Amino acid sequence: MTNDTLTSASRRQSLIAMLSIPVIALAASSFTINTAAYAADNLPRVLVLATGGTIAGQADPRAAGAYKSGQITGEQLVASVPGLDKLASVNAEQISSIGSQDMNDKVWFALAQRIQQAFDKNEADAVVITHGTDTLEETAFFLDNVVKGDKPVVIVGSMRPATAVSADGPGNLYEAFQVAADPRSRGRGVMAVLNDKIQSARSVTKTNTTSVETFMSPNDGPIGYVDTAGGVRFLAQAGAKRTTYALPASDPLPRVEIVYSHANMDAIPIEDAISHGAKGIVLAGVGDGNTSKPALDALEAAAKKGIIVVRATRVRSGFVTRNVEVDDDKNGFVVSEDLNPQKARVLTQLLIASGVTAPAELQKAFTATW
Ligand code: GLU
16 A cells, blocks of 8 residues: 555655646546555555545636546545554545546445445455545445445545645545544444544435535434544444345436425426336425425325335425325325435335335335334
């Protein structure tokens, strides 16, 4: 691993060199850059899987303040953060180089397969995934539902590119390594580490477009905190009741659409979803997962045709409760509980892919955490 032989001074040099390299457009498809093998010491072996995002972003020479995400490799990122080599023995691989707005099933499957292989073959003690922040929560939740075993998987990103004044990526990456390397991190499912907080894959969500204080767990708060001086402090157990589903043999996952409810809502978005082959519809409903009469009628008709209907909410926190204003039992609907629409979509896809389609069974899977 390159860090083993680098002094802090030379790591600083490599960061300076990295920041001044011209913007290189990396292919958005899956490819691998392996560093040398893990060092032969007793440090935990952390496999870094890089996917792109702002944490790998570089300034765009065309406009002040603008940048392009996914320009720097995982290997370069690791080499740029002083002290990682004291926490872990590191191997970095590039899975993709994309902004996470382009995250897709192919990258998800590649990540899930590589992590499972690394754990099953005992190639790594923990995995750190570098990722854009826009869909970080969806990737975290997908992996939480398919990766088996209790070794730590930590997902990390940044809100500012490496070239920004006061970039948050290096600190976040260091803290992600602190968590990944800590034996107490085992058995907690996939965790997101940003801005000194450790948050569960199920609860974490992006709440602010630009602030570094953006990732929150609205219903239950962080499961722990981490900082360079204080180390790792866990407050709550996550992942204890984690259920994992078999990764389907190949991508893509079944088509599930999110339909956003609003005042003056009609049935057209629901009819569109059905006409484009949706196997499931997640309602980002108003309030307690509700919507207008025409939209509810369309959802009821969809459920009668065997399309899975899950009521979630566009409201940022709280639970969606069965049979309050909407008769879920009669209509064959499922409620998302605490899962926001984008995570409810992922779970619905995995359940359909696993052959779970009866509303009662689907509901059990959504409610499993409580
Ligand atoms: N849209 C980019 C992404 O998600 C930038 C957001 C970020 O990484 O902070 O990759």
